[in-house]
Amino acid sequence: MFLFGNRKNLLKERDGARAPSPIYTGGSNFKIAGKNAGDFIFENFTRFFAFFLLIIVIVMVYEMYTKSIPSIHKFGWAFIKNSKWDPVQDEFGALPYIFGTLFSSFIALVIAFPLSIGIAIFLSEYAPKWLEQPVSLLVELLAAIPSIVYGLFGIFVMTPWLRENVEPYLGDHLGFLPMFKGAPYGFGMLAAGLILTLMVLPIIASISRDVMKAIPGTIREAAFALGATKWEMIKVVLSSAKSGILGATLLGLGRAVGETMAVTMVIGNRAEISFSLFNPGHTMASVLANEFTEATSDIYVSSLIEIALLLFVMTVILNAIARFIVWRVTNKFSVVN
Amino acid sequence: MKNKKGLLFLCLMMVMSSAINAQMKLNGAGATFPYVIYSKWFDVYHQKTGIEFNYQSIGSGGGIKQVIEGTVDFGASDAPMSDDQLKQAKEKQGSDIIHIPTVMGAVVLTYNIPGVGAGLKLTPEVLSDIYLGNIMQWNDSKITSINQGMNFPNKAIIVAHRSDGSGTSNIFTGYLSKVSGTWKSKVGQGTSVNWPVGLGGKGNEGVAGLVKQSVGAIGYVELAYAVQNKMPYASLKNKAGNFIEPTFDAVSSAASGFIKNMPDDFRVEITNAEGKNSYPISGFTWLLISKNMKDKEKAKAIVNFLKWAETDGQKYTKDLYYAPLPKEVVKLVEKKISTIAVK
Numbered sequence: 236m237f238l239f240g241n242r243k244n245l246l247k248e249r250d251g252a253r254a255p256s257p258i259y260t261g262g263s264n265f266k267i268a269g270k271n272a273g274d275f276i277f278e279n280f281t282r283f284f285a286f287f288l289l290i291i292v293i294v295m296v297y298e299m300y301t302k303s304i305p306s307i308h309k310f311g312w313a314f315i316k317n318s319k320w321d322p323v324q325d326e327f328g329a330l331p332y333i334f335g336t337l338f339s340s341f342i343a344l345v346i347a348f349p350l351s352i353g354i355a356i357f358l359s360e361y362a363p364k365w366l367e368q369p370v371s372l373l374v375e376l377l378a379a380i381p382s383i384v385y386g387l388f389g390i391f392v393m394t395p396w397l398r399e400n401v402e403p404y405l406g407d408h409l410g411f412l413p414m415f416k417g418a419p420y421g422f423g424m425l426a427a428g429l430i431l432t433l434m435v436l437p438i439i440a441s442i443s444r445d446v447m448k449a450i451p452g453t454i455r456e457a458a459f460a461l462g463a464t465k466w467e468m469i470k471v472v473l474s475s476a477k478s479g480i481l482g483a484t485l486l487g488l489g490r491a492v493g494e495t496m497a498v499t500m501v502i503g504n505r506a507e508i509s510f511s512l513f514n515p516g517h518t519m520a521s522v523l524a525n526e527f528t529e530a531t532s533d534i535y536v537s538s539l540i541e542i543a544l545l546l547f548v549m550t551v552i553l554n555a556i557a558r559f560i561v562w563r564v565t566n567k568f569s570v571v572n
Numbered sequence: 573m574k575n576k577k578g579l580l581f582l583c584l585m586m587v588m589s590s591a592i593n594a595q596m597k598l599n600g601a602g603a604t605f606p607y608v609i610y611s612k613w614f615d616v617y618h619q620k621t622g623i624e625f626n627y628q629s630i631g632s633g634g635g636i637k638q639v640i641e642g643t644v645d646f647g648a649s650d651a652p653m654s655d656d657q658l659k660q661a662k663e664k665q666g667s668d669i670i671h672i673p674t675v676m677g678a679v680v681l682t683y684n685i686p687g688v689g690a691g692l693k694l695t696p697e698v699l700s701d702i703y704l705g706n707i708m709q710w711n712d713s714k715i716t717s718i719n720q721g722m723n724f725p726n727k728a729i730i731v732a733h734r735s736d737g738s739g740t741s742n743i744f745t746g747y748l749s750k751v752s753g754t755w756k757s758k759v760g761q762g763t764s765v766n767w768p769v770g771l772g773g774k775g776n777e778g779v780a781g782l783v784k785q786s787v788g789a790i791g792y793v794e795l796a797y798a799v800q801n802k803m804p805y806a807s808l809k810n811k812a813g814n815f816i817e818p819t820f821d822a823v824s825s826a827a828s829g830f831i832k833n834m835p836d837d838f839r840v841e842i843t844n845a846e847g848k849n850s851y852p853i854s855g856f857t858w859l860l861i862s863k864n865m866k867d868k869e870k871a872k873a874i875v876n877f878l879k880w881a882e883t884d885g886q887k888y889t890k891d892l893y894y895a896p897l898p899k900e901v902v903k904l905v906e907k908k909i910s911t912i913a914v915k
Contacts, residue, residue: 322763323760324760421786499735529764531633
């Protein structure tokens, strides 16, 4: 009765007709700004939290910006164009870190995306119930493993394997490609990319699976009714789920870009730009974790904070691009939706 | 009646003073390297006197920053404060900061060369050439000529260094800057530097991991870490021309070797020290104390603690893999401690 009456009241309010309801008599008589007091408080309470989030972001950007002013002032655009990072001479250029972050995340996505989609398709369309649930659980469990554990796995299991088996093989057979040139250290871009793949995979796979499971069964039935094969039906489901899958990929990319510990442990930490997967590299998050505590001069600290600011800006840009893609894709396939 | 009152008063005073003592808490922050011995000291000293210490091992750089800001009662660092930092501290705190050496450590070179067990010998020239990338193979004649009777494989040298900013890197690069002009002009000294070659590992464990994992690798770690993990380490040719294995005595000997040139404020890197038994990459770690603390009770407590640490405290060093300060240095340090204002 209470709920029902309230809802009715709300509906009326939304319509603009605020005549007292003849049925509704209960509830509070207190009104603030013409609204039910409880509603008013609740609305502003939630509004406060929404704005609080906004304020946190603004304060963060402001703090990072003001703290990085000395570095911005001193180096200007050269900061993102230069590749020399020399704390002794107080000369800082962030290009190798930017490159390393983008390159390692790119490797991770290239490998993780098809694998995750495969997992998601199998789990949502093919797997029998007794198999689907435990496997889904395991996939989600992977996402909950702390990154330091991935890092240790990287150091003790993956890098020796890469150095002994994978990299020599790739070097022998595909060594003519610039991607596979150089000495096999084990530690390097490839190791970082693979460890990121492992970390990103469960995120993309489990969200994609959820999205695909949310596609109504009627769409599948309709596809079958039109004489589609199972594969064609899956294509229909995939195109309906496209925006959700892209969103999942975006979340995965976010993790790859910001991942610090595991990457630092296997990437070799060398500020160098090289397209070879065997060579060591460095990322923006890694350099922050590595050097912030012992940064000695003011300009050094300022440069590190500018890297944090750049990382933030980069995340925003990547997000914007992904949103744009999602928006275009959703428009294109809105017929199916 | 009068007597009774006096007794009561005395009792009250005693309770109060013990309460003050029990409540006294000294806050410190800084270097990670001496954390193990400091915790031991603080624990033993707490049981003895009731004074509590709260030490956060946030890194030398952080320790120095907190000392300048005056947010801690004492700081700790593996690298001495620069003149500029001392000036800043003086401006902000209105008091000089003094450096008190507490224990010593060393940086050793650990390696993973197939067919070569313990006992690799290195000269300063060879070491700097390896870290500059001039010597790239283990069977280079410059290496084989100083290691007669050892069989070096035709393997590439994989250089490992710290990727995180650290006092260990600072001592190591400081040593290389002292012994190699090329290193000094090309790379220089710092907690992080622009390494000409090599892979970076985070922390001692990161470098140790790189070395253990990679055949043909060489890397530098703290002596304590290498001893605890039973890693092989190289003997290094010192200033007197002897190849010295890093032992606690060889490290202490480096400080003795420097005694003639010991500056009054102890802000000195004792790398490449004189003395025929001195291990060349040794160093002090310091506590950073304000000479004129506002809270005189705390100043008194710190002075007493320092006196204890320099004498009785030194006996805990070797068990915890630190090198003790040699006696002649302790004498100088005690003189310095007495300059801290307690009144």
